[in-house]
Amino acid sequence: MDIAALSIMMNHSQVKQQANISVMKMAMNTAEQNNVNLTKMLEQSVQPHIGSKIDVKL
Numbered sequence: 001m002d003i004a005a006l007s008i009m010m011n012h013s014q015v016k017q018q019a020n021i022s023v024m025k026m027a028m029n030t031a032e033q034n035n036v037n038l039t040k041m042l043e044q045s046v047q048p049h050i051g052s053k054i055d056v057k058l
Helices: 003-045
Strands: none
């Protein structure tokens, strides 16, 4: 195998690796944002006065 072909193959593998890392970073950012949004939604839905007392009749 000649040097030029080896250089091209190495460059292509580096480009593929960089693309994979970029996609993974985007997925991680999306997951992080989804977690933040879910946490905010859960915090807003908490109603401390509901369920704190139980009426019992004997």
